[in-house]
Amino acid sequence: xxxxxxxxxxxxxxxxxxxxxxxxxxxxxxxxxxxxxxxxxxxxxxxxxxxxxxxxxxxxxxxxxxxxxxxxxxxxxxxxxxxxxxxxxxxxxxxxxxxxxxxxxxxxxxxxxxxxxxxxxxxxxxxxxxxxxxxxxxxxxxxxxxxxxxxxxxxxxxxxxxxxxxxxxxxxxxxxxxxxxxxx
Amino acid sequence: xxxxxxxxxxxxxxxxxxxxxxxxxxxxxxxxxxxxxxxxxxxxxxxxxxxxxxxxxxxxxxxxxxxxxxxxxxxxxxxxxxxxxxxxxxxxxxxxxxxxxxxxxxxxxxxxxxxxxxxxxxxxxxxxxxxxxxxxxxxxxxxxxxxxxxxxxxxx
Numbered sequence: 001x002x003x004x005x006x007x008x009x010x011x012x013x014x015x016x017x018x019x020x021x022x023x024x025x026x027x028x029x030x031x032x033x034x035x036x037x038x039x040x041x042x043x044x045x046x047x048x049x050x051x052x053x054x055x056x057x058x059x060x061x062x063x064x065x066x067x068x069x070x071x072x073x074x075x076x077x078x079x080x081x082x083x084x085x086x087x088x089x090x091x092x093x094x095x096x097x098x099x100x101x102x103x104x105x106x107x108x109x110x111x112x113x114x115x116x117x118x119x120x121x122x123x124x125x126x127x128x129x130x131x132x133x134x135x136x137x138x139x140x141x142x143x144x145x146x147x148x149x150x151x152x153x154x155x156x157x158x159x160x161x162x163x164x165x166x167x168x169x170x171x172x173x174x175x176x177x178x179x180x181x182x183x184x
Numbered sequence: 185x186x187x188x189x190x191x192x193x194x195x196x197x198x199x200x201x202x203x204x205x206x207x208x209x210x211x212x213x214x215x216x217x218x219x220x221x222x223x224x225x226x227x228x229x230x231x232x233x234x235x236x237x238x239x240x241x242x243x244x245x246x247x248x249x250x251x252x253x254x255x256x257x258x259x260x261x262x263x264x265x266x267x268x269x270x271x272x273x274x275x276x277x278x279x280x281x282x283x284x285x286x287x288x289x290x291x292x293x294x295x296x297x298x299x300x301x302x303x304x305x306x307x308x309x310x311x312x313x314x315x316x317x318x319x320x321x322x323x324x325x326x327x328x329x330x331x332x333x334x335x336x337x338x339x340x
Contacts, residue, residue: 007209018229022233027241033248066250066262067245068231069265
């Protein structure tokens with residue numbers, strides 16, 4: 001016996017069956033377009049300015065900012081070159097370049113990652129290089145792992161004994177929360 | 185025309201509504217999905233995902249919207265750029281949008297008036313905006329910091 005579905009049910013079924021890849025694609029495209037739009041504002045450039053630099057129509061730039069444009073890596077590189085600013089970063093780049101900044105500026109922050117190994121690698125690499133560490137802390141500073149929930153691991157730099165956090169005289173420690181899928 | 189403004193996505197970043205006419209089975213957004221889901225399924229799913237992300241994560245950034253109506257009307261479109269699939273909406277002060285219908289733009293027909301099926305959607309939304317604005321003036325509808333509140337049922 002065949003079941004005749006109503007239009008409403010067909011629409012719901014179609015939307016419910018949206019593959020997860022759409023989530024990733026739209027997220028990336030929206031993030032990139034928001035970043036690009038904000039960078040243009042910061043540099044005092046209009047969409048037309050960017051179009052002129054890249055020898056494109058202004059309408060093309062407008063499409064790029066729509067939030068669902070399928071950029072190629074080559075077109076992203078051209079935009080980055082035109083604006084003299086890197087706009088996308090790999091996870092490793094974020095860890096190496098921005099983690100010290102996060103520690104230096106915020107008492108606590110949230111740092112999304114899908115596993116914790118990369119951060120531990122960062123610390124292992126950095127512990128013998130005091131220049132690379134946040135606040136110029138030495139290798140005997142107390143990085144400690146705290147207790148976890150299923151998805152959040154807290155790593156904190158405890159300065160209660162040695163007062164290593166130069167810019168945070170009133171804080172007892174700096175915290176970094178790692179959102180992980182495979183926390184111990 | 186009797187219709188209601190009904191919620192579609194109720195995220196923290198933006199509220200998204202659509203229009204439900206009392207004599208129709210599908211809301212205007214559902215009708216848009218139904219009409220296009222077999223022709224350009226990926227484009228429809230992309231726009232659906234974008235709406236969800238705007239509501240729950242990203243908000244209504246200006247660059248996601250292109251103006252379609254003359255001012256002071258606030259009818260905008262969001263579009264899927266590969267297939268040129270367009271979805272029309274009334275955008276209220278960065279916190280809420282009301283979706284109408286839409287469709288695929290005819291190739292090489294740049295102006296809205298050259299795309300009668302899209303022009304009709306845009307004109308309908310301008311009429312609906314007039315009706316909403318009347319209620320905003322009489323405070324039957326209030327735009328709060330994050331929502332449209334009040335009587336969202338229209339009997340004309």
